[in-house]
Amino acid sequence: MAIKRSKFPGDKVRIKDIARVAKVSVGTVDRVIHNRGGVSLDNQQRIEKILSRMDFKPNKMAQLLAIKNDYKLAVLLPESTYGEYWLDVIKGIGRAEEEVVDFRVRVEILQFNQYDIASFSKAAQELQKLNPDGVLMAPFFKREVLKLTRVLEDRNIPFVFIDSNVDGINSLAYYGPRSYQSGYVAAKMMMSNLEKSSTILLVGNAVGSNQTAKREEGFLAYLEKYSLEADYKILRVDLHADDDSRNEAQLAELFRKNHNIRGIIMFNSRIHCVADFLEKHKLKNIRAIGYDLLDRNVRFLKNGVVECIIAQRPQLQGYYGLMALAKYLAFNETVTAPVCYMPIDILLKENIDDYKVYPFDVD
Amino acid sequence: MAIKRSKFPGDKVRIKDIARVAKVSVGTVDRVIHNRGGVSLDNQQRIEKILSRMDFKPNKMAQLLAIKNDYKLAVLLPESTYGEYWLDVIKGIGRAEEEVVDFRVRVEILQFNQYDIASFSKAAQELQKLNPDGVLMAPFFKREVLKLTRVLEDRNIPFVFIDSNVDGINSLAYYGPRSYQSGYVAAKMMMSNLEKSSTILLVGNAVGSNQTAKREEGFLAYLEKYSLEADYKILRVDLHADDDSRNEAQLAELFRKNHNIRGIIMFNSRIHCVADFLEKHKLKNIRAIGYDLLDRNVRFLKNGVVECIIAQRPQLQGYYGLMALAKYLAFNETVTAPVCYMPIDILLKENIDDYKVYPFDVD
DNA sequence: CTGTTAGCGCTTTCAT
DNA sequence: ATGAAAGCGCTAACAG
Secondary structure (H helix, E strand, C coil): CCCCCEECCCCCCCHHHHHHHHCCCHHHHHHHHCCCCCCCHHHHHHHHHHHHHCCCCCCHHHHHHHCCEEEEEEEEEECCCCCCHHHHHHHHHHHHHHHHHHHCEEEEEEEECCCCHHHHHHHHHHHHHHCCCEEEECCCCHHHHHHHHHHHHHCCCCEEEECCCCCCCCCCEEEECCHHHHHHHHHHHHHCCCCCCCEEEEEEECCCCHHHHHHHHHHHHHHHHCCCHHHCEEEEEEECCCCHHHHHHHHHHHHHHCCCEEEEEECCCCHHHHHHHHHHCCCCCCEEEEECCCHHHHHHHHCCCCCEEEECCHHHHHHHHHHHHHHHHHCCCCCCCCEEECCCEEECCCCCCCCCCCCCCCC | CCCCCEECCCCCCCHHHHHHHHCCCHHHHHHHHCCCCCCCHHHHHHHHHHHHHCCCCCCHHHHHHHCCEEEEEEEEEECCCCCCHHHHHHHHHHHHHHHHHHHCEEEEEEEECCCCHHHHHHHHHHHHHHCCCEEEECCCCHHHHHHHHHHHHHCCCCEEEECCCCCCCCCCEEEECCHHHHHHHHHHHHHCCCCCCCEEEEEEECCCCHHHHHHHHHHHHHHHHCCCHHHCEEEEEEECCCCHHHHHHHHHHHHHHCCCEEEEEECCCCHHHHHHHHHHCCCCCCEEEEECCCHHHHHHHHCCCCCEEEECCHHHHHHHHHHHHHHHHHCCCCCCCCEEECCCEEEECCCCCCCCCCCCCCC
16 A cells, blocks of 8 residues: 655754854854853853744654664563563563663663572673663562662662562652552452352462562551451462462362352462362352463463452553653653552453554554 | 663674675665666676675665655554544554654544544545545445555555445455454453343444444344343333433333333443443442443543454544555565554553553653 | 765863 | 764655
8 A cells, every 4th residue: 555645844943043043153052052151151042042932852763873872771670480471571561671772771681580689689680791781670589679779769760660669768669550459459359249158369479579478468458448347258378379289288288177158359360279179079159260361361261160350451550660661761751650550450351352562463 | 871882793784785796886786686677687686686695674764765755654543533542543543643754644633423424525526626645444335445555556546445445345454343243242241141031222323333243143143142031121212412411311211111120231432321320320249341442441441331342443443544554665675464453451450550551652 | 786974963172 | 163064764756
């Protein structure tokens, strides 16, 4: 299909125009635009006035063409060993990178083991050696994070948090969930029409992350708010990240001892483990609710073993995080939403099919 | 905060490099890159090979700086008289426009009365006079749409549909909801724990749009699928777009005659009318479900009068629609997802607060 | 058919 | 403190 074009309306005001009006050279105008100094106070002020009067907006193309520097962004994330959650985050980062690669922004990804402080420190070291122009990170291990951000602040390197926020640190932006609130939502989904005096099983992390803990808090807060604790029996158990057979034994034991389990909520992303168990033992009529759209979770959502999954847009977190840095650095744009919480998405069998966030994605 | 920069790695291959390798001038290379013809077959093929071997990627900045044309996109949408739904669409368009305005893409918005064919035709006429390079439209009035798209196809002007799709038309892309499915989801939300043998009130459009009809179909399909029709009494009524007092009378009448109404689903975006009524008459314990996050609807969601709102990302539709055109025209990018259905978002009192789609939005 | 060249708007260096 | 001019990579008009 041939592409038609219309003439460009020559309305934009250029540096040259400013220079002509101010009766100075483009060089001088450029100096005041960028506060490079070396301009007489008189000229300085006069040109500034003209600049704003004529509403000068630099042409980004020309700017980027003329500038010879590029921006190196470092990304610090957990490895994606335990489910593809972090892969989704990286996908979003990749999409953002594509959009800004033409603006001389490059991205380097560093990963660490989310259960191993030392690996975080090591990655943080590497990051410092990279000497990036900006950093995007998931702040695991508060102490280490503080150490790192202090260095970054010293070097005037801006950084953005995703996944969870750290109080008292002046980051450029935070894009992530409100875990407490998402636990609250999960409770709502769990409790609507759950048979009274039945048992609800809460499953947590053996390793214990801040995020799952907060979700649980939110969940319990809902029960309390609507005074539901008395009507149900609440059971609590921790499962391990990798020991499947042990987990299965644990679940079997629980179900043997409790015949009235009607609801299971898993606060981390491994509801599929529970679903595996339920499916294998043909346990029906149990409402399973979990987090994060891992493929295995989605499968169980679609076949009805899992009732509901709460999601928090991992892709979007990565995308927005990187874009915030890129816009801040390459476009000199201020970040208008320094703190932005991800929507708490409620996914059911019935609405999972149309749930995609990026139509321009490759897959 | 001072911005640090690292050196740009001089890795990019330029037209000049290709020319040197091929022992021709940049002009010739440019000709084959753009298939402008006038190149000997020999050179043509040789240069093409070198181009791909050296993985030449044009520098967009330079390109956009050199090109003097701009792209004029026309947008054809309903007026936003009846609630701010279309304002949200426009907001998304505005955001997209901002992102591409530096790439010489301008946007002109034309609006019509969605209840008046003639106004659509008139707007379509204007649009043709504009002679845009691309068109984004909400295809109301199938017949008229066909007329318009035929003209556009004749002139090789690409167009994108949002809000609803038109079968048998070869649009560049479609971004919108699956209304049937969203009705199905609404039914799920309605029926979970709804008291048996109670009455459900379905409210439709007096004017009747395709979209509301499809939502209703989906809703009923759910009831049928789970054989719920027998357990409930289904009542149906149409309300009018603007006649508030008449609507109120109608509702009052219905409630007088039916004392067991426990659920109300409104298939258009005016659940707030129903909510007004419920609030005024202090009718509690009735599950009201509706569509679209108009401010008035959200208010009732937050205060608990409305239980659930189904939303379909109007902003995103506008944003993606415009971006698809812009990328196609200004960036020569193919549209990877010609048909993309919007997520069916389930909003409750508990998750409405974090529901925003654009962290970079002004508001 | 092919090469040359003058921009596009901005940055930056080098004189003055 | 200021101006002139050489690019950045690409396009397009013009000359051969």
